[in-house]
Amino acid sequence: MISIIGAGPSGSYLAYLLAKNGYKVNVYEEHSKLGKPVQCTGLITSAVDNVYKVDDECIVNKIGNIRIIAPNNQEVNLKLARKNYVLDRAKFDMFLNNLALSENVRYNLGNRLIDYKASKEIELIFKNKKTNTGILVGADGVNSVVNRTKLKFVIGKQARARGSFDADTFTVHLGYGNFSWVVPEDENTARIGVIGQDANKIYNELARKGNFKFIEWQSGIVPIYDRKLKTQFDNVYILGDAAGMVKATTYGGIIYGLMAAQELCKAIKEKKNYDELWRKRFGNELYLSLLIRKYLNKMSLNDYNELVKIFKNEAARKILEDYDRDFPSKFLFKLILREPRLLKFLKLVF
């Protein structure tokens, strides 16, 4: 028996893969309803289709342009080679849940794991019951109970809002927290957010200036990647946000949770080392993203102005338009070669 804690994208997709390969799988989820509350912008690159083809029903918008605005209001507009998707996160979670159900995964809703005792058989402790399992997987998000190491995190404050938006462009403002964003669902609704330790304060300031009507809060916390974190202890594994698998540049984690699920299924089935498998596939991407974030966080407002000026240059812009931001190793060095002015910022990291 394999027990997965958490019915987010990482947990449900893993449950589906394992059950499809003949394993008996139980998923335990603390909420009694799946997909809610939404605490996510749901913006992903189409690179996700190489991992698992996202059903069109889960996509509320496809976006072709990014507008990056510097503190001095200079901006660069990127026309993406491949459109980004805006997910309906609740529908996406339900879609993966239905996939898992179609393979006879058993869901135990309204069951919050409180603790566990690991030995050859693992004892799972819930509020009103205890049960045993052979393999335990923590897909239980940033405050994971399965992962005994506390993860560092950053606060993301977000709301859906009514207003007037360009439905084919998402906007990133540099210089507000780590950054702020407007991701349109359509011409009248967008997901507007700020991320950073002061996100609450900055959001309130932005809200006063903006001409929006807020309709639904979707705030949450995002783990900071720690490359020293162990993700496997005998027959206990962690993945997704529970293992800090989020790229620190733009704080996206959905695609890595799905990739980790594939690697964990392979590890269990083929008795391979899970830690090695996922790190080989995308560990470098998470680490590079963390380094870039460290450098971005040390930049002054003037540095941001200069960065946007550099990105306006045709050669740099083309690279940012052509490559998916989930895999910085594929374009970062090319970008620096084409735009050596970026080297100046490296001293901020090292």
Ligand SMILES: Cc1cc2nc3c(=O)[nH]c(=O)nc-3n(C[C@H](O)[C@H](O)[C@H](O)COP(=O)(O)OP(=O)(O)OC[C@H]3O[C@@H](n4cnc5c(N)ncnc54)[C@H](O)[C@@H]3O)c2cc1C
């Ligand atoms: C404001 C914000 C915006 C974001 N925007 C994006 C974005 O645009 N693109 C992107 O790719 N990522 C984004 N992210 C990150 C993304 O939401 C996560 O990376 C993703 O949800 C991780 O999926 P997961 O399945 O690993 O964890 P989660 O989605 O967190 O799922 C964990 C599940 O475990 C359950 N659970 C937790 N503890 C227990 C317990 N003890 N017992 C039982 N069940 C438990 C929870 O209820 C939940 O259902 C954003 C995050 C935030 C906060």
